[in-house]
Amino acid sequence: MHSSPLTPSPLSPYLRLENITKRFGNFTANDGINLEIQTGGIHALLGENGAGKTTLMNILSGLYRPDAGQIYLSGQPVSITSPTVAIQQGIGMIHQHFMLVPQLSVAENIILGTGTALRLNLRQKAQTIAAMAEAYGLAIDPFAKVSDLPVGAQQRVEILKALYRQAKLLILDEPTAVLTPPEIKTFFTVLRQLSAKGHTIIFISHKLEEVLSLCDAVTVLRRGQVIATTTTDGATRQDLARLMMGREVLLQVDRTAGTVQSTADDRPMLEIQNLHVSDDRALAALKGVSLQLRAGEILGVAGVDGNGQRELADAIAGLRSATQGSITLNGVDITHWTAPQRVKQLKLGYIPEDRQQMGLVMRFSIARNLILKAFQRLPFCRHWLLQRATIDTHANTAIQAFDIRATSGNLRVNQLSGGNQQKVVLARELADQPALIIAMQPTRGLDVGATEYVQKALLAECDRGAAILYISTELEEVMAMSDRIAVLYEGQFLAILDARTTTIAQLGLLMAGDRSPVQTASLADRFEF
Template sequence: MKSSIPDLRSPIPDSRSPYLRLDNITKRFGSFVANDRISMAVQAGSIQALLGENGAGKTTLMNILCGLYQPTAGQIYLNEQPVQITSPSVALQHGIGMIHQHFMLVPQLSVVENIILGAECSLRLNLAETARTIATMAETYGLRVDPLAKVGDLPVGTQQRVEILKALYRRAQLLILDEPTAVLTPPEIERFFQVLRNLAATGHTIIFISHKLEEVMGLCDRVTVLRRGKVVATKAIGDTSAQELAQLMVGREVVFQVNKPAAHPEAVVLEVSGLQVNDDRGLPAVQDVSFQLRSGEILGVAGVDGNGQRELADAIAGLRPATQGTLTLNNQDITQWTPQQRVKDLKIGYIPEDRQKMGLVMSFTIARNLILKVFRRLPFCRGWFLQPEAIISHADHAIQQFDIRATSGLLKVGQLSGGNQQKVVLARELSGQPDLIIAMQPTRGLDVGATEYVQTALLAERERGAAILYISTELEEVMRMSDRIAVMYAGHFVAILDAKATTVEQIGLLMAGGTL
């Protein structure tokens, strides 16, 4: 069978009519209406944003476009021709490719193997020749990557390039990007935007799903806003503002600046001394890190992703052993303590960077996810038996307290939007009033409303007296939330600065390995 090596000279569709048009698309799950008569048009060669709160129906709509779901009603048109997209393979045949927020790559395979996986049907595959073709494609689109590199060894920004190349290799003309910058650093984002502009200039049509309004304003041509499954507005970017878009998304005015009272640090809660930690390959990831974190303060950790932040957080939480140094919490040496000991005796709350892989059991209900750390204790367990009434009552209280958009604690957490999944993690980790909170990328992939909620909740914990380690690659977010900022580069804390007395430019220089 003929190889599916793509023609790099992608045809430019007729821009006089919409490349994609959705006409009254409706999707119901039982009595729940996820998409309610959605109509929108996307011009050929344009970048159109799709905005909405977590749970507004964006993902459902894109899953319909990708063939994962079938609409209950409505019609999809491509180049004004009606199409039926009955499966992901049919979507690819129509030139529709989606790059998901959580990458669909096999870490153990090389770049070229991931790109051709499921696309090549030849029994006489020439991997070296295919790698050269992909290298040429990567150079053409400004997506430079080593085709023979193992995907699991690549930084997340490069893995995203692989996802885009995979879609382009399959001749995708319409690219759907779901939170594409959630794992990128500021320099990577700017390079990525240039790639998208180049793709649009060569005739590709792009739907850009993001919660970062400044990115939407700086990149896109038009924007469609969903709220509770319905289209509430479609606007040209020049005719709107970030503040208006935020209000359209959530149905109320959104405060972009957090209300952070002055810090009043008290006793030392966490002391880290000479800490060294290895990564999954056994190589040093954290090297000679020392700092103190006090009750009632937020220490932010700024740095380009992959400079040891994950290993640092895991070591403090007890998920990864320290190869050298000591960890002292509330005057107790916990360096060799298990995660169970730290949770039980010392009240550590850990918000991991990936809520789906590390924070939640997606097949469990909300109620069961909320008691993962305490399911053996009263009132949730008596003897060897779980107590359903106590578990459900606890879930109902958490749903109310943390504004989790769910009809019942018996709903599987995998059925929730990303923002509501994060609220479940918050409800579990904060409910025991922990002395130390490790917040690793706590707002990644969240809309403006959910981000506001998470940050407000963490600031309330700070006021209560918790010590918070706030780790994020979003530099402005770190500066907004922190009392002090530690800059991490190549596994080291290169500086610890007063958040009020430093600038974005100074921290950005340190993040890149420079000096002040």
């Protein structure tokens, strides 16, 4: 694998970027980017968090305007001055963080801003959308309210929104982050069909195996510059990771299972019995879930997004009430404790699935985000006054300890890359050496370097004696990190399995509701702790 100049094609490229440069103050996000993508090609764009990928795609989609350089479509220079112009040029972008109106239906979100007719025949448009969704293998209820949909279904709405606008150039930012292996396989079939019909696709992903499987070519960015452009033939994940990070990267964590620490009376750190929890629509999300988790153990929770994972995590953290059952932490029944009570009296760390919506106050500084759970207590508050010097010192210490790429704690977190935002969440949640850590999709949207960092940090906490509930839709990640794996389907655990003897095929079947991988075991065997 090596960096090589672009090989001229007998066909002119559909997209050509020439010396694209974008600066934010003294920071250069894109530095003289040159890129060509052939018509009908599926072209991967790789780079660590903050390498300039999203900025470059925001330029293409009209959210930013370049400070220098030229964009060409089908050999013709174009000026993309707004998202509307980008859509008119046939460019559609599906963002990693969805741009949907939660209060509107699927159909309303898809057609929003596309028509000028005085009368809106929503039912007819919904039928058109349903037919289109079925044709692309992205079936969804067009009348469903977006806020009621799980993350995976919202991702499908974003994709359909671009296709409805007849996008010829489709930009996909981490499109498989919330899909299961069977869904990813189907989705890739859809992308190949689009490619065969002449659609040009830019595929942004941190999942290197998907890049190698799907894409024809790959361009790697590092610190705003093109490091290499090459075909995927003969390339390996390690090759791509090395180009992205500029160093060797550990792609697979080395989890030494079986180091569970026992207390004097051998009680579990966390015990959940017959837990029932409702979702935001007052529908049953968890239906009698039971588990035990001991100190020094990692229990992975696998499942298709939207099967009760969020409700399970929220119920343990106190953000959602249980309608039935009990939650015991270190021998104390906390079922009816409020979230503030759990934060104040228990050593509990919660890494939520969406760092921007739930984990951080985006307009606050790094320093203030780091004390969100402790700002009313010493040493950060004295006589009801925030101690700024102490807060700043605490932030600087965390920045160093967690390798947060920031010049100071006064920088707002919305100016950080996704990986560095996640490190801020980690720094806050691990600050008090929690006895229990709930890690919900802790590496979602992170590059290989940031993923390596997060996983090592959690393994270190486990070695210290923390009990960790590791919830993820990434099967390989769950298998690598866990001692045991619980498969959650429609609000129930179908099985709790030994991670060392379980296969991805078995987990995939269970995630789809197929009990055959565990039918030979008795119910007691499947739930033996």
